[in-house]
Amino acid sequence: xxxxxxxxxxxxxxxxxxxxxxxxxxxxIKRKKAKEREKRIKQNKAMKEDDFxxxxxxxxxxxxxxxxxxxxxxxxxxxxxxxxxKRRKKKIKFFIKTILLLGIIIGGITFAxxxxxxNIKDIQVSNNQQVSSETVISLSELKMEENIFRFNKSKxxxxxxxxxxxxxxxxxxxxxxxxxxxxxxxxxxxxxxxxGKYAYIDRQGYLLEIAEDSKQKVVLQGIQTPxxxxxxxxxxxxxxxxxxxxxxxxxxxxxxxxxxxxxxxVDINDKNAYSISIQEEEKKAYLGDNTNLSNKMLYVxxxxxxxxxxxxxxxxxxxxxxxxxxxxxxSLNV
Numbered sequence: 549x550x551x552x553x554x555x556x557x558x559x560x561x562x563x564x565x566x567x568x569x570x571x572x573x574x575x576x577i578k579r580k581k582a583k584e585r586e587k588r589i590k591q592n593k594a595m596k597e598d599d600f601x602x603x604x605x606x607x608x609x610x611x612x613x614x615x616x617x618x619x620x621x622x623x624x625x626x627x628x629x630x631x632x633x634k635r636r637k638k639k640i641k642f643f644i645k646t647i648l649l650l651g652i653i654i655g656g657i658t659f660a661x662x663x664x665x666x667n668i669k670d671i672q673v674s675n676n677q678q679v680s681s682e683t684v685i686s687l688s689e690l691k692m693e694e695n696i697f698r699f700n701k702s703k704x705x706x707x708x709x710x711x712x713x714x715x716x717x718x719x720x721x722x723x724x725x726x727x728x729x730x731x732x733x734x735x736x737x738x739x740x741x742x743x744g745k746y747a748y749i750d751r752q753g754y755l756l757e758i759a760e761d762s763k764q765k766v767v768l769q770g771i772q773t774p775x776x777x778x779x780x781x782x783x784x785x786x787x788x789x790x791x792x793x794x795x796x797x798x799x800x801x802x803x804x805x806x807x808x809x810x811x812x813x814v815d816i817n818d819k820n821a822y823s824i825s826i827q828e829e830e831k832k833a834y835l836g837d838n839t840n841l842s843n844k845m846l847y848v849x850x851x852x853x854x855x856x857x858x859x860x861x862x863x864x865x866x867x868x869x870x871x872x873x874x875x876x877x878x879s880l881n882v
Contacts, residue, residue, distance in 0.1 A: 667693045669725040676731040678713040678756075684729055687711060696721050712756045712781040738795070740768045742778055753784040753792050766799065770817030791816045794838040798822065801841035805849040821865065826852070836865030847874045 671690055673681035687708045690699060705717045708729070716732035734754055739746040739762035748756040749768070757780060771778075773785045784792065795814055802808040802824075812827040822835045833848045835841070844864040851862050851874070860879045866872030 664693075665725075666696045666723075667725060668696050668727055669693075671727045671729065673729045673731060676733060678733050678736070679711055679731065683711065684708055684714075684731060688729065690727060696725055696727065710781075712754060736763065736765060738768050738792075739763065739765045740771045740778075742771075743775070747778055749784070749792075751792075751796060753789045755780055755782050755784075766795075766811050767813040768795065769813055769815045788816070791819055794819065794822065797838055797841055798824065798835065801845045804842060805845050807845060807849060807852075829856075830859035831855075831862055832860075833862040834865040840868050843868050851876045 668690060669692070671685050671688075671692075673684045676684060687710060688704045689707055690704065701719050704719060708714055708717045708731075713733050714731055715734045718730040720728040720730070722728065734750040734752070734756060736748040736756055737751050738749045740749055742758065746759050746762045746767070748759060748763070748765070750756060755778060758778075771784065772787050777785065783789065795816060798814065799808045799811065802811055807826070810826045810828060811824050813825045815821075815823045815825075820837045822838070823832060824835065825832045829852050831852060833844075835844055847864045847868075848862055855876050855878070858876075858878050861877045862874075863877065864874050866874075868874075
């Protein structure tokens with residue numbers, strides 16, 4: 549019985565002791581949780597403070613950026629406005645300078661046009677051989693004491709070029725009140741039979757003059773240009789101009805053998821039957837067309853030397869490349 553009572557007391561002791569220990573553990577857990585909760589609260593407060601500080605810094609940075617942007621925009625506007633003002637000033641200066649320059653130019657021109665200082669005192673003609681200086685000055689219609697800047701160059705040039713011998717004209721005004729007229733003349737190269745006279749012709753087929761003698765130039769026989777067109781200043785018709793190109797080739801080929809100065813006339817009536825006369829040798833050479841002219845002139849020159857002193861006709865008007873035999877036919881008259 550006592551033993552049972554003792555056991556019961558022991559159980560009660562252990563029960564109370566276990567509950568006490570359990571209570572201590574729960575208190576420890578509660579205290580630990582309370583500490584953790586306090587720690588979390590502190591951490592949250594610290595985080596909120598940090599967030600507040602970060603937000604403030606961000607706002608300050610944004611505010612500073614906006615302020616900087618405003619300042620930059622203001623500076624750009626100031627620079628643009630400054631540039632606009634400079635451009636406006638430059639335009640005004642340019643406008644003023646232009647007006648002043650135009651005023652000076654107009655004033656200078658007006659002075660030059662009315663001042664007797666610039667009246668023509670002398671007219672000089674250069675490079676003229678066929679046409680006299682007096683004729684050129686007369687054609688120009690320039691007058692002494694006329695203002696040097698008042699006459700129209702183009703009109704004066706066209707008036708001077710009315711003379712068939714004159715091909716080109718250049719006019720120079722000098723401040724010394726001198727007008728210089730520079731002439732380029734056409735050269736009389738050929739003469740053509742025309743109504744018992746001679747029409748002087750240059751290499752371009754212009755008729756330069758109608759005269760009584762040929763001036764010892766090559767005479768063109770068989771001209772097809774109508775008489776009414778054979779006036780000074782005109783050109784030969786197209787058919788004769790084509791033949792004129794062949795005549796130039798003939799004289800160039802003759803020049804290789806020093807025969808060009810000996811040719812007195814060329815018959816151009818038929819472009820397939822050209823012939824030349826050499827009066828001092830009393831010979832006439834039949835050339836045919838315009839082919840192989842150099843070889844043909846070689847044979848003509850050789851026959852002239854071989855048949856020296858004999859009047860006659862030389863025939864080189866065949867195909868020299870096809871075994872044509874060049875021959876000389878002696879006669880009493882060329």
